[in-house]
Amino acid sequence: MTATASTASTASMDVLFELFDGLPRQGPGSNAATRRAWDLLGAVPPRPTVLDIGCGSGMQTLELARLMGDGRIIAMDIHQPYLDILHRRATAERLDGIIETVNCSMDAMTFAPGTFDVIWSEGAIYLIGFEQGLAIGQRLLKPGGYLVVSEITWFTAAPSPELVQFWHDEQIDIRTEEENVQRIDRAGYQCLAHFRLPQEAWWDDFYLLLEQKIAPLPRKYRDDPERLAVVNNQQREIDLYRAYAHQYGYVFYMMQRQVS
Ligand SMILES: C[S@@+](CC[C@H](N)C(=O)[O-])C[C@H]1O[C@@H](n2cnc3c(N)ncnc32)[C@H](O)[C@@H]1O
Numbered sequence: 689m690t691a692t693a694s695t696a697s698t699a700s701m702d703v704l705f706e707l708f709d710g711l712p713r714q715g716p717g718s719n720a721a722t723r724r725a726w727d728l729l730g731a732v733p734p735r736p737t738v739l740d741i742g743c744g745s746g747m748q749t750l751e752l753a754r755l756m757g758d759g760r761i762i763a764m765d766i767h768q769p770y771l772d773i774l775h776r777r778a779t780a781e782r783l784d785g786i787i788e789t790v791n792c793s794m795d796a797m798t799f800a801p802g803t804f805d806v807i808w809s810e811g812a813i814y815l816i817g818f819e820q821g822l823a824i825g826q827r828l829l830k831p832g833g834y835l836v837v838s839e840i841t842w843f844t845a846a847p848s849p850e851l852v853q854f855w856h857d858e859q860i861d862i863r864t865e866e867e868n869v870q871r872i873d874r875a876g877y878q879c880l881a882h883f884r885l886p887q888e889a890w891w892d893d894f895y896l897l898l899e900q901k902i903a904p905l906p907r908k909y910r911d912d913p914e915r916l917a918v919v920n921n922q923q924r925e926i927d928l929y930r931a932y933a934h935q936y937g938y939v940f941y942m943m944q945r946q947v948s
Contacts, residue, residue: 703905703915707922709769711897714744715811716938717838718889722751722810725940728881729806729834735759736805739828741794741821742812746774746787747893752808753783764790764797794824802830810838811938814860818868822875822943829945835877838885841865841939851932854924865939877943885938895926902926 708714726732736759740749743763753761765771771789778787794816807829813821818839825835840855842864855862863871865882872879902923909915 699914700918703918712893713747716890717810719751722748726755728942738806739804741809745770748810753786761787806834808836813837831947833945835943838938838940844935847935880942882941
């Protein structure tokens with residue numbers, strides 16, 4: 689998980705981008721999960737207009753474009769190198785007619801109200817806050833439009849204190865599935881479905897590769913306490929998941945904006 693740009697120093701952001709650059713994705717997920725979430729939506733209109741918030745290098749954006757076949761996806765992120773990779777991948781697959789990359793922060797979007805049929809965000813809405821993400825959907829979705837987010841979620845009402853402390857220190861507000869469904873209802877959506885991301889979707893395209901990138905860095909940054917702390921913290925995040933994957937994980941929430 690990356691820290692918010694507003695709370696992390698330049699050195700911390702540099703080392704985070706060093707860790708995440710070159711990975712197939714920048715958070716837990718899989719094409720199978722993206723497909724499953726898409727299939728759980730009702731009738732998406734033909735040639736939909738889609739916004740992918742915090743797309744990273746766009747593994748899920750490309751899968752959405754393959755599923756749609758036609759339409760338009762605005763893939764948005766604040767890290768230009770990720771957008772460049774996505775653009776290259778989209779061009780190679782001839783999906784560049786569907787995918788447009790936009791460098792913009794999720795808290796500075798100026799799209800007209802009611803622009804999108806679908807808003808998608810895998811592992812990124814936590815950066816602005818779940819409820820703030822729901823509010824963005826209410827503003828930018830057409831009535832009846834769909835919001836899909838994957839959000840880190842407790843699977844137990846009593847998570848281990850060391851987990852609670854770690855995520856508190858990361859300034860990430862984690863709730864249970866029940867609490868998130870209540871927040872979805874209160875924000876004016878129908879929660880169509882939700883499902884847990886399987887553990888292999890944390891490991892296969894993300895944590896196992898991230899661990900390989902982490903391995904040489906403690907030595908590289910042994911005289912740089914700030915960067916070393918970021919590297920060690922990232923390894924600790926992975927170690928905690930290895931120990932406590934039954935207590936938390938990502939959950940996909942599929943929602944529909946109420947018509948009135
Ligand atoms: C955990 S990654 C998830 C990336 C991608 N959705 C995935 O699942 O692989 C979070 C992404 O949000 C981006 N990001 C961070 N702050 C952002 C902001 N304020 N606005 C838009 N994107 C942001 C990061 O650059 C990163 O690509």
